[in-house]
Amino acid sequence: MSLRRKLFLLSASLIIFVVGMSAFFSYRSVSRAVEQTVAEYSSRMAENTAKYVDTAAYKKFLAQPVEDETYWKLRRELNDIREKTGALYITTVEVRNNQVRILLDGQPKNSNIASPIGESTDALSTEQVAAVMRGETLRMHLVHDEKYGDYLPAVAPVRDKAGQVIGVLEMDMSASFVNELVQGIIMENIPTFVLTSVVLVLISTALFSWLVRRSLRPLQDVTETAEKIAAGDFSTPMKPNVTVSASQRDEVGRLAHSFQVMEATLAEFLRDVKTSVDGVAADAERLSAATEQSEANSVQVAHTIQEVADGSMQQNERARDIVRMMKHARDVVGTGKKQVEQNSHRTQQAASISRQGHQAIRHAVEHMPAISNSVGQACETMDRLTERSSQIGDMVTVITSIASQTNLLALNAAIEAARAGKHGRGFAVVADEVRMLAEQSNGAARQITELVRVILSEMDHTVLSMRASEQAVAEQIELLHEGGHALDAMAACMKDKEEDSRGMAQSFSEIELTVENVLAHIEEITEILEEAASAAQEVVAVAQEQSATVQEIAANAEDMAQISQHLRGELGKFTFN
Template sequence: MTETHTHSIRTRLLLIVSSILILFFLFSSAALYYNTNQTAVSTLKKTAEQDAQRIANTFDTATYTDFLNNPRPSEDYEKLRKSLDTLRKQNGLLYAYTATVDQNQVKLLIDGLPVADAAKINDPATGAVASDMKEVLQGKTHTTDVIDDPKYGQYISVYVPLKSETGETIGILGVDIAAKDVETLTTTLLKQTLPLFLGLLVLLLLLTLGSLYYILGRKLKPLETLQSVAQMIADGKLSQADQTMQQLKIPAKDEIYTLARSIQQMNQTLRLMIVDIKRTTALVTDTSQAIDAGTTEVLDGSTQIAETMSEIATGTESQTHTTLALTDEMSGFSSLVQKTTDDSQHIEQTVETMRVATRDGQTQMKQSVTRMNMIHSHVVEATEQVRQLKQQSTDIQALVTIIRDIAAQTNLLALNAAIEAARAGEQGKGFAVVATEVKKLSTHVASSVDQIAAIVQNITGNSTQMEVRFAETLQETVSGQQEIQATDGSFTQIAEQVGTVASSAAGMRQQMLDVARTEARIRNALTEIAAVAEEHTAGNEEVAAASEQMIATITGLHVLVETLNETSSYLTDQTEKFDLT
């Protein structure tokens, strides 16, 4: 508990009550000043309202009505202004004027100041608000609070309705009364009432504090005895404190009486507690010594167990790491086996594709051999036909030679006939005509025979070339036929080799599947071994941790036992300080 300066409760209570009363006095003084000020303001407002109403009653409303019909400077305006100025001076007012509300703005009509200071007609009225004029236009009076103007000082404005002879509101009369006398009036009232008020307050303060001091002195006197008893208890003098509490008399059963009973019960409870603590401390000391001896033996055994389990855990952990490493290697081998299996399957598929392609190629080669044989037969036949065409061209050329000779002889006979016809004269004209036609025919035949000879010669040349070409083609065809037959044999061998490779690939794939299954069984076995090893490692670590925790617990228990022994000794020493006799 933090130490502080010692003060009497009675003094503190007196200070608190005094502070409250002083605050109450200050508040009462402020309230008195405020009420006095409000009374002065209220009185001033009432006076201003009476002055305004008196001016409104004496104001010439008939002339004012005529002025409203034509609001401009005139004799009526001057008459009304002078009248307001006179009334203002007679009543001691700052300002008197008439106003109207136009477009939500208060405007002056007649200013009751001297002509040099008076405002013009329809000038805005400063300080007047159109919303305040609504109730005035309804026939009511409106009074403002004290207005503090930097130019005119403090004043109060009063607005009353101007009514015609028929009672109709025809305008607004405003008057401003100086409020500087409010402070003077307030001061005067305070001078009259404040001394009596302060005297009563001071008397009340003194009576209250005196009564409170006497009452608190009687009520709080038992607290001094209780304070002494509490100090005795703190010093360990429980018997002396008990005797003092028995001699204490408290007539009223209030909080102090309850506190005294509580302190007395606390003293008795503390006496019983000290006795129990002494008895318990002796028992704890004996028990802690026995526990200390047992914990020492358990600590030695636990330390040996922890060291042994730590060695076992280290060996098991090494075996687990080895098994896990082998499992990782088997995982890599599994990936390699799987890849090899996939490659074998791919090879098998490729070989099957090659087998199909080889079978198709072999079929196409057989068809090519058949076609080459047919081509060879056709080339042989064509060669023979070209040879026959060449022979026929030779025969035709011989016939053309015979026809050319016949045409030459016919031409010669026609020439001889023409000569004989010329010799015969007239008798030979018909024969001459026939001879001429025969000559033309033989000439035409000779020309046609020459053309046929040229054609036959070309045919013979072409036939010779065709015979040479066909001979070369026949030779190439024979070579191609032999090569195709050789290729057909190669395709047959390839098909046999592809079949062998396909069988080998299928066998290799089956063997790789067997290897994969064996590898999976080995990997599963290694996984189980690793799991068992991890479980053993975890178990060993848990046992080692439990042993270490037990060692830590026993060590802590040993420390606690030592602390308990020290605490027991301390409690024994402390309880010896209490006087129970």
């Protein structure tokens, strides 16, 4: 199918689609206009109906909503209005317990579809009822109900004579005539619409066909020229009459002009390419020979630099070994220095301790004579105590003798009292008491005698011990003198050792400083060797990259030669004038 036929069918389809959409929107507009008109009519009817409600009776009913005479009077009035206006339903509602409930239903008394007082309904919401109670009149949308058919509800406020809103009235108007009215309007306008649409389609199609033929005329010559170019024929240029006229500056005309320019440019380009390919083929052969020599030189340079890099790496490893040994030596020197410092510190402590010991011995030696004197005085005191104890023994002997004599006297007194009879009873009691005291004194004297004997024995042992202690103190004084001399010698030795430790610590510090300097120089040498090895490796990498590049250039030169030969063959298929 040609492009012209495709465009014709597309334009016809678009025109038919536009006509169909226009018909659809016209139908929707007519339906909406009729619905709005009927809704406005329903709202006006609801407002007028609300005005005819007996407000006094309705207020009375609201005060006591029961089926009394007032209820039936209002219901008859609403039914009469419903029949006269042709409405389907007329009801009054209120909101109770957050639900919309029906108060009056304008149906006949014997109607079986009338709603009782207080029946809930979903036709209105509490918000809508509240809006009407504020004095608004609501226009509702068309309702399509399967049970009641199509109807238009309208809600209006019921006002008393003072203009206060006392209730809400809903009026449902039948909307079955709306569709009939819309269908009638459409049927009246169908002939005019169809005739207009057919004329519009024919005129649009004819005009579009003429424009397509006029616009696509240059494409035929463009197609013929493109087929020749596809066959490699550049000997016949594009026809001059295809040049775009001043009146045809659309996309097709610009395409034809651009194609004509492209044909001339492409022919010139291919001629230049053919000339360039011949030159490239010769250059590729020369480049291939040069790259072979460069590749051999690059391989030799890379091998030499690799040997230099290997030597630098070996030197770097040896330098690293030296660095490790120097670090170990530095650690050993540091450990030795710490040990020497510790020995020096301990020597100082020992010297201090020896000095303290010497001072203590000196004080002990100084106090030993006093101790010896104290021991001697204690011995003399013990001798005097022994003498006093002997005197106590003599006195106890006297007391014992007196007690024995007193006992005898008490016995004699008791005998004499017995002889005296009852006159000597009091004296006998005194004699018994004296005898008992004499016996107790005799017992106490014996105990004191035993204690004095024990004390004398212990004092003898104590005197012997004190004499031995006095001798030991004398010997201890001699030993302390000898210990003092030994500590003096030790203090002198410790002082010499302390001086030696200080000298060794100074020597270790100098050795440690020297090792640090040597280690720093070796680390600098190691860094230099690492940089040299790294630089050598980089040079090797560059040489290898250069060698790879030369190889790639050689391969590219060979490929270029092959491509040049291929292009020569392909360009031979084109024909130039």
